[in-house]
Amino acid sequence: MRFPISIICLGLAVAACGHREPLRSSGSLTVVEGANVLPPPNRGDLTAADRPALIGPLDTIDVGVFGIPDLDREMQVDSSGRIAMPLAGTIDARGKTAEELAMAIQTALRAHYVRNPQVTVNIKSSVSQVVTIDGSVVEPGLYPVTNQMTLMRVVASAKGLTEFARADDVVILRTVGDKRMAGLYDISAIRRGAYDDPAVYANDVIIVGDSPQRRLFRDFVSLSPVLAAPLIAVLQ
Numbered sequence: 001m002r003f004p005i006s007i008i009c010l011g012l013a014v015a016a017c018g019h020r021e022p023l024r025s026s027g028s029l030t031v032v033e034g035a036n037v038l039p040p041p042n043r044g045d046l047t048a049a050d051r052p053a054l055i056g057p058l059d060t061i062d063v064g065v066f067g068i069p070d071l072d073r074e075m076q077v078d079s080s081g082r083i084a085m086p087l088a089g090t091i092d093a094r095g096k097t098a099e100e101l102a103m104a105i106q107t108a109l110r111a112h113y114v115r116n117p118q119v120t121v122n123i124k125s126s127v128s129q130v131v132t133i134d135g136s137v138v139e140p141g142l143y144p145v146t147n148q149m150t151l152m153r154v155v156a157s158a159k160g161l162t163e164f165a166r167a168d169d170v171v172i173l174r175t176v177g178d179k180r181m182a183g184l185y186d187i188s189a190i191r192r193g194a195y196d197d198p199a200v201y202a203n204d205v206i207i208v209g210d211s212p213q214r215r216l217f218r219d220f221v222s223l224s225p226v227l228a229a230p231l232i233a234v235l236q
Helices: 005-018 098-111 151-157 187-192 218-223
Strands: 029-031 060-065 073-076 082-085 089-092 119-125 130-135 141-144 170-176 179-185 205-208 231-235
Touching: 060 082, 060 098, 073 082, 082 098, 089 098, 098 119, 130 151, 151 187, 151 205, 179 187
Parallel strands: 130 205
Antiparallel strands: 029 231, 060 073, 060 119, 082 089, 130 141, 170 179, 170 205, 179 231
């Protein structure tokens, strides 16, 4: 009796699952067997290196325009790293030095017929406790961290996943002491309640979608395509 090819393939797949090999470490990473929680960072890991010349989300800056006092103002950079000024419009400030932002404001003012604008920018206060999210989210960038921050809340802060994002391709990179660690997560599984929404800490880097860090897990995930629990590893 002949069986349809689809049934034969399904039988082979089930047989393969029944003899699935255990996850093994490689030269790129060491799987932490039995772990399903990315350990929290040490206190020293939470302190970001000083960045006095860089502007980030929620920093407070002082902008002065010589000869046009109506444009002088103190303002806070919004959570996506942008500022808005009369005549200049909306400008991306994140990652810029004060001098670079001043030049960007001058360029924007010239575009609105302000003759020879002279702009100064000073950083009044800087927020260093931030998490970085990149990849297939609507608004990647730096976001402030609170003591209640979780992976799902960071994704929500970034306005959610893009239309074609793979919810099972989410990596959290974290430094714990002298170790560089990574956790592979499935947002769909978290939404279903399959496992807890992991805590996120300052200096974490979250990558949604394909990336060199995600590809390190390729061999392990091919052995276990359904991510029933987070996969935790130490990067070499």
